[in-house]
Amino acid sequence: MMRRSFKEYLKPSQATKEExxxxxxxxxxxxxxxxxxYFMNYLDRSNLSNAYVSGMKEDLSFEGNQLNQITTVFTVGYIxxxxPSNLALHYIKPRIFFPIMMVIWGGLTMVSAAARRPQDLMAIRFFIGLAESSTFVGTHYVLGSWYTAQELGKRSGIFTASGLAGTMFGGFIQTGxxxxxxxxxxxxxxxxxxxIDGIITLPIALYGFLLFxxxxxxxxxxxLSASERALAISRVPEVPERSPIRWSFLKKVLTSYYWYGFVVLWIIAGETxxxxxxxxxxxxxxSSPTRKYTVAQLNNYPTGVPAVGIVxxxxxxxxxDYFGGKRYIVGYFIFFTGITTAALILAYPYSTSIIFGAYYWAGTVYACQATFFAWANDVMRYEEDMLRAVVIASMNMGSNAMNAWWSIVFYGAQYAxxxxMGMWAMIATSIALGVWTTVLLWFATKEEKKRVADGVVSSDKNNKLRITISDPEKEVDVDAKS
Structure with a gap:
């Protein structure tokens, strides 16, 4: 029975050949x-650390925590x-908006090669952060617009893994x-x-402009034929499409549990x-107390962390996805992982094998990116698109706002x-994530039961979801595949 259900999961029996x-x-x-x-987004982002350990620190006379300050300036622009990036997608088509942002950050990345002091990089990285802010949250919004709940997790995972691949290959590229x-x-x-990173960004932008x-x-x-476009629209719930620039929309955002619940979730999860x-x-x-590493080792060994994250x-x-969208499972996994890895590093600070093992294991925490944003998309599937877009953007904005100072306080380069302190901070945030995952799960379950009770979502004899959407301007009754 389990084998049959897994086969149906990989290739759903209700999906037609056309679908x-x-x-x-x-x-x-x-x-x-x-x-x-996203690969280029992360490659351009991680190249700062790769450059730092490959001679930039000495060439530009870095001092103290200037590396962390540059990262913080980038984060401010990113926040x-x-x-604005996700709201812009209501007015500018993604096929236009995404490539423009890529051209901007690719050009600025090339300009980074001309830096003569750390302050130059601070200014450049701020504007790179502004341009790169469109990628992660914008893509999750687009994925939630096209894919069903059964399909979304895997696609979110593939997308997130591509960013980790950028981090991983950045080390190999720098070595070469x-x-x-x-x-x-x-x-x-x-x-x-x-x-080189800036140059290879440009053809990808052209590809998106032509075919996204x-x-x-x-x-x-x-x-896509006309029938395929109609099929794509029918696969997801029909929701109101209204301009987000209105007071009623702001009130809806601030009075919904979606905004508070998922923003707090990702603030905590981001720090894990x-x-x-x-x-x-x-x-x-x-800064190893036990041995000195070559430039190649400094660039190559850490690539194991994002490799673990990809898997x-x-x-x-x-x-x-297989368990029907139970994204909260990851919250409890991270609760255990964060506590355990931090405790190991605290307990065995001079054991190189344990330190490496703990940091590699900690790479599994990257799993929360895909699953938590897919969770937000799942829960808000029946809400208007811009509410979903704003919540997704706010999640990442809140997390990065926290990380702007969190990384300096707990993980500054001078603490290497x-x-x-960072180990104890990890234990605390992991405990908080376990608690908040439980709270958010309660709210999401309550909301789902309310939809069923109100007749918004119900099952018919053909095993489809019947979705009724009430809107002040219109009422729509549509069928959507489960």
Whole structure:
């Protein structure tokens, strides 16, 4: 019975040949562009740390926690851009908006190669943060617009894994550039990293401009027929599409549990990623009390962390889809992982094998990115699109606002190699995540029961969801596949 249900999960029996063909096209054109875009997003983001440990620190005379300050400046720009970026998608088609942002951050990445002091990078990284803020939250909004609840987790996982791949390959790329181009045309290897990363961003932007399909209601992609576009619209609940620039919308956002529940969830969960997002293993190796590492080792060994994150992300995204969207499972897994890894590092600070093992294990926490944003998309599937867009953007904005100072207080480079305060902070945030996951699960379950009781969602004899949407301007009764 389990084998049959798993087969049906991989290839749902109720999906028609036409629907499977549509999903294959969506996977190719949406995921290929979004994953390449996010890969470059993370590659451009992680190259700062790679450059820092590959000669930039010495060439630009970094002092104290200036690296963390530059990261914070980037985060400030990233935070400021979150909500405007997702709101812009109501007025500017994603096919236009995403490529423009890519061209901006790719150009600024190349400009980073001309930096002569840390302050130059602070100014440049602020504007890179503004441009890159469109990618993560914008893609999750688009994925939630196209895919059903049964499909969303896996796609969110693939997308998130592509960003981790950018982090992982950044180390290998820097190693190759440092060994082959260091000193070429009078430029250090770390400067070539910025130049090359910026150049390869541009053709991906062109690909998105030519072939990205926008959203179901605004799609005009040449590779989708009229019947396929109609099918895409019918697969997801029909919801009101109204301008978010109105007081009633702001009131709805601030009085819904969605905004508070998911923003707090991601603020906490974002800090459970701190071991990995702040590249603590690389900083530990740079200041190791037991041995000295080569430039190649400093760049290559930490790539194991995002590699673990990729596997974990894909595993839990698929698992939670299989279990019918039980995304909260990941919250409880992180609760255990965060406490255990921090405790191991505190207990065995001079054991290289345990330190490496704990940091690699901590990479599994990256699984929360895909699953928690998929959870938010799932729960708000019956709400107007811009409410979903604002909540998703606010989640990432809140998390980055916290991380802007959290990383300096607990994970500053001057605290390497042990980060003792950071270990205790990880234990505290992991406990908080376990508690808040339970609270949010209670609210989501209560809301689902209310929808069923109100007749908004009910099952018919054909095993479909029947969704009735009430709106001040119209009432719609539609069928959607479960």
């Amino acid at each position: 499977r063909k549509l999903v294959q096209k969506l996977d190719w054109f949406i995921l290929s562009f979004c994953c390449l875009m 400021i851009g979150q909500l 550039i440092h060994s082959s181009l260091n000193g070429s045309h009078g430029l250090a290897g770390w400067r070539w990293l910025f130049i 399909p926008n959203t179901p209601s605004t799609c005009n992609a040449p590779y 990623e701190s071991f990995s997002s702040n590249t603590l293993l690389a900083l530990y190796m740079k 974990s992300t894909l595993f839990f995204a698929t698992l939670t 190699p042990f980060f003792r």
